[in-house]
Amino acid sequence: MPPTKLAATALAVLLAITPAFASNSDTVAFSQEDGKHFTVDGTPTFYVAEDGTVDWYTFSGFRRYHSECHVCHGPDGMGSTYAPPLKDAVMALDYWEFIGVVAAGIQNVDASHENVMPSFGLNKNVMCYVDDIWIYLRARGAGAIDRGRPAKRADRPESFAEHERACMGG
């Protein structure tokens, strides 16, 4: 799916949902589809095995976060002197709100604020991996993984590679 369409869909969904949609504290993996995990309500989530091995998407999200997001939001989702810690922000947002913010950006500028986040809706390096980034940050926010690079990870699922080719190439 081209990223523009993805972002547009996300925004449409964002506008359609009601604020009291669901509790966002649920991060428990309920189902799994080719290495990608979902909560009971179908939201993408992380999975950390007992020996500390993280699912591929958490690892992929770690990489993409530290390429695209950390120059403002700091290492490991910890925040910087001027941008909020996303590991906490994602625990206060639901999935669609998160997608909406990433796609549309934020402008909060007045006498005492200069919070401006660009719109990433057209950026394939972000939008093709937005689920991965969400999953990684939720794992950080829930305390399921520590700071730094996950030491052990699951292999890359074939469906991920297919999605990547289609999304980045399209």
Next chain:
Amino acid sequence: MKKLIAGLLAGVAMAGMAAANDSVLSLQSNPNGWVLQTGDYANTRYSRLSQINRENVGQLQVAWTFSTGVLRGHEGGPLVVGDTMFIHTPFPNKVYALDLNNEGKILWKYEPRQDPEVIPVMCCDTVNRGPAYADGKIFLHQADTTVVALDAKSGRVVWSAVNGDPSKGETNTATVLPVKDKIIVGISGGEFGVQGHVTAYDINTGERLWRAYSTGPDEQTLMDPERTTHLGRPVGKDSGTATWEGDQWKIGGGTTWGWYSYDPITNLFYYGTGNPSTWNPAQRPGDNRWSMTIFARDADTGVAKWVYQMTPHDEWDYDGVNEMILVDQEIDGQMRHLLVHFDRNGLAYTMDRVSGELLLADKYDRAVNWTTGVDMDPNSPTYGRPAVVEAFSTRAGGEDVNTTGICPAALGTKDQQPAAFSPRTGLFYVPTNHVCMDYEPFRVSYTAGQPYVGATLSMYPAPNSHGGMGNFIAWDATKGEFAWIIPEEFSVWSGALATAGDVVFYGTLEGFLKAVDAETGEKLYQFKTPSGIIGNVMTYSHRGKQYVAVYSGVGGWAGIGLAAGLVNPNDGLGAVGGYASLSDYTALGGQLTVFTLPN
């Protein structure tokens, strides 16, 4: 030797009167003021004032303070011309003129209207390294790349020009260089695939006179295939495209956001270019000329006289933009016109600034490990190239492979925070980082105006060292040796100041202004200012009294990486959170603090 240098400095000033900008030259020779961000054209950050000296600096106290009203990272420093101090802020890039005769009362204030969309396109905070003064005007290069000339008496806009396109990721953080009848400016945006350039504007009208790109064909790079040299040899035709694959040079980076120096005798100005983009080296095979390069260009025409590429085919984001300090010192018994440059890549270069000959290239942090050193044999086919250690080559590791334990980290052994030079000791005083990294490159696609990075980084304090993330060092550039090293808990992200009082000043990220003995490094004074210091210390004299001034206001690259502290992923779980967090020491806040001795 000391006398000789003083004589030479005087010689520079006089010989240059006809050539360089007269107002800048006469003002930089007057130690009571501070006319350029760099103190002088040579970028020495040295002051001949000596009322505050190593005997009495311990009694220093705060004379007055001023809040800038802006949060975020405050880089650069104040200017003083006559009885007026000019200070500036990060975005929205306010400028204040303060009356030193009237307790710092605001004479005028300039606040441009800039599109806030510029904020997120600026890679690493909305810093600005300040204006410059010449010919009765203040010249400022704003975040949105508008270059403005302000009347120094009234703050009125005399002219303005647009230097770049923020929607393509072109922004500005740097100061400007006034030379003769021109204002020379650079550009930021290496993380957005910008094709770097320097541009000259008419000092009186703002008319664009020439532009020289870092990459591209000769008519864009303003290089002469026969006369422009690289380590003494002609660069050849279209050298700015010859080492790139396809059209990658068009989004090839090589931005020019650092400091500029100027030598009135040779009429050359000097600066360095930034990283080639993307950060994934596999996507840009070749040397990627002329990213990571020291440039010497003619100030009238912009034509390059010589270049030296320090880090061919960068694999670590070691931008070459740090300041080029122009000094005359003796090497092997011979007086040389030197250019000294402390690069992000961890090597300190001593060059002949007239010919571009490489004299020394030595590690100025012992932790540096990505190279075993530079080939110094002029007859070698790899002359001037750093020998890359395979284990720390992210290119050899390849895409999707995490290369670990590379020193220095991407922020370099030193970033833009400028060093100082004292002709009295012959030493350079260098604020440094002591941070290493893991680096994993991967494939990215280019979208205009969007980040174009392509690597994952983890940074942590240099292992097996003092545990801190910085050092403040004294360096002998004629020998390539340390004189002394002061370990610091955090990266030293503040520009240094050396004075004829044999005192060296610098700021720390916790917010301390520190004064040390120029000869021994012994700490003589410290004071905790309201926020972390990433600004540059300056000094001036007013009504017979010497003052030292610095901005506080934590932020910038340092504020991003260090706000939450750094962890070493290789240290295992026990060490997580074990390193100091900057947020335990300081918070945002822009303020000027001015120090002096008690009456």
